[in-house]
Amino acid sequence: MSLPHALLTALTEKSGSGLDLARRFDKSIGHFWSATHQQIYRELGRLEQAGLIKAEPLPDSRGQKKIYHVLAAGRDELRRWIPLAEDSSPLRDALMVRLRAEASLGPAGLEPALLHRLAAHRQKLAQYRQIEAEDFPHGSGDRAQALQKLVLEAGIRYEAGWIETLEQALVILRRDDPGARD
Amino acid sequence: MSLPHALLTALTEKSGSGLDLARRFDKSIGHFWSATHQQIYRELGRLEQAGLIKAEPLPDSRGQKKIYHVLAAGRDELRRWIPLAEDSSPLRDALMVRLRAEASLGPAGLEPALLHRLAAHRQKLAQYRQIEAEDFPHGSGDRAQALQKLVLEAGIRYEAGWIETLEQALVILRRDDPGARD
DNA sequence: ACCCATTATGCAACCAGTTGCAAAAATGCG
DNA sequence: CGCATTTTTGCAACTGGTTGCATAATGGGT
Numbered sequence A, B: 001m002s003l004p005h006a007l008l009t010a011l012t013e014k015s016g017s018g019l020d021l022a023r024r025f026d027k028s029i030g031h032f033w034s035a036t037h038q039q040i041y042r043e044l045g046r047l048e049q050a051g052l053i054k055a056e057p058l059p060d061s062r063g064q065k066k067i068y069h070v071l072a073a074g075r076d077e078l079r080r081w082i083p084l085a086e087d088s089s090p091l092r093d094a095l096m097v098r099l100r101a102e103a104s105l106g107p108a109g110l111e112p113a114l115l116h117r118l119a120a121h122r123q124k125l126a127q128y129r130q131i132e133a134e135d136f137p138h139g140s141g142d143r144a145q146a147l148q149k150l151v152l153e154a155g156i157r158y159e160a161g162w163i164e165t166l167e168q169a170l171v172i173l174r175r176d177d178p179g180a181r182d
Numbered sequence C: 001a002c003c004c005a006t007t008a009t010g011c012a013a014c015c016a017g018t019t020g021c022a023a024a025a026a027t028g029c030g
Numbered sequence D: 001c002g003c004a005t006t007t008t009t010g011c012a013a014c015t016g017g018t019t020g021c022a023t024a025a026t027g028g029g030t
Helices: A003-013 A018-027 A037-049 A072-081 A094-105 A111-135 A143-176 B003-013 B018-027 B037-049 B072-081 B094-105 B111-135 B143-176
Strands: A053-055 A068-070 B053-055 B068-070
Touching (some): A003 A018, A003 A053, A003 A068, A003 A072, A003 B094, A037 A053, A037 A068, A068 A072, A094 A111, A094 B072, A094 B143, A111 A143, A143 B094, B003 B018, B003 B037, B003 B068, B003 B072, B018 B037, B037 B068, B068 B072, B111 B143
Antiparallel strands (some): A053 A068
C-alpha cells in the first residue's frame, strides 16, 4: 500500500528512470520498503496515469529510457498521505514459527538455519553502521538529517534485536544437544 | 509461505476446528504469524487434501464443526520443514516511508500518527509482559519452555525497539515545531 | 559495420493475504 | 415449537508482491 508514496518520496528527492529508482531503492528507501523492478515499473505507470508524475522524453517504443519527475499533484498527494495513521506492522517471521515447532516436536537440526540468519543480520548491521559513519558523522544537523538518521537507527535496533534473539536461541539449542560451532 | 506449517504446529500442540485455531492464533502463534479465519479455512482444506491432517466428524454439509488433527505425514512434513534456511524478513513499515517523506517535504503534521502508534506498541508490550509473568514465572524450565519464552522475548524486544524509535521521533518533530502534548 | 553484453522497459501468470458476503448449523429465548 | 442470534464454514473478487521471460535500445570491442 505504500509503494506509490515511497516512489513519490524517492522522486521528490531526485528525478530518475525506473531502473534508477530500482537501484536507489536497493540502498536507501528499499531498506525498509523493498520493491522489485517489476513492481516499480508497474507502479510508475499507474502514477503517471493518475497524473502524479510525468515522464520526460515521451518514448515512441519500448526499451527507451524514461526520466520521471513529480508533478505538483504528486507533491500534494504525498503531503496528504504523510500524516495518515495506520496500524503497526506486526512481527511476522517464519523463524518464530520454526522455533515454536521445534519446541513442540523436539530437536530438528535448526542450528545451521540460525547461523545463516545470524550471519545475514550481522552483515546488515555492519552495512547500516557504515552508512551511519559515512552519512551522519556527528551531532544531529538539521531536521531532515535527524529524521533520516532516526530511520537508520530504527534499522540498527531491528538488526541488533535479531542478533540477540538468535544468539540466545543458539545457547538454548546447544544446552542439551552439543553440536556445531559458531 | 509458512501458514501451513504454523497450522501444523498449532494442531500438533492441540487438535481443533477452524474457528478454534483462528481464536488460538489471536493469542499465541498469531503474534508473529497472523492469519484471518478465511486464510485458515482455505489452508486447512489444502492440508486435508494433501493428506497431512484429517477432520473428525466428516460433516455432510456446511456449517457443521470439523475437528482437525495431525496425521503422521503432517508431523513428518513439519519436522522436514523446521530446519530449512530462509532469508530474513526485512524491516517493512510505512511509518519509515512517512518519516523519510516528511524529511523531504517538511512538517506535515505527523505527531498524531506517531502518538497512535506509540500507544499501540506500549499496549502490545504490556500484553507481552503479562504473558511473560503468567506463563514463565521464573528460571528457564525445560527446552520447550525456554524456546517459547525466547520467542516471546523477541516480541518484547521488537515492541520496545519501536517505542524507542517513536519517542525519539517525537523529540525531533517537536524541536522546531512545538505543538501537541504526550 | 557488426555483434554481443548490458541497460532498460515491460507482459503474463502466479501466490499469499484481504475484504465482503453468504449460508448452514447450533443455541437460546419467548 | 418458532424465531432470532451466534457459531461455524465457506465462496468470490480483489490487491500487492513474486517469478520467469520477452523485447527494444545502447554502447563498447573488433
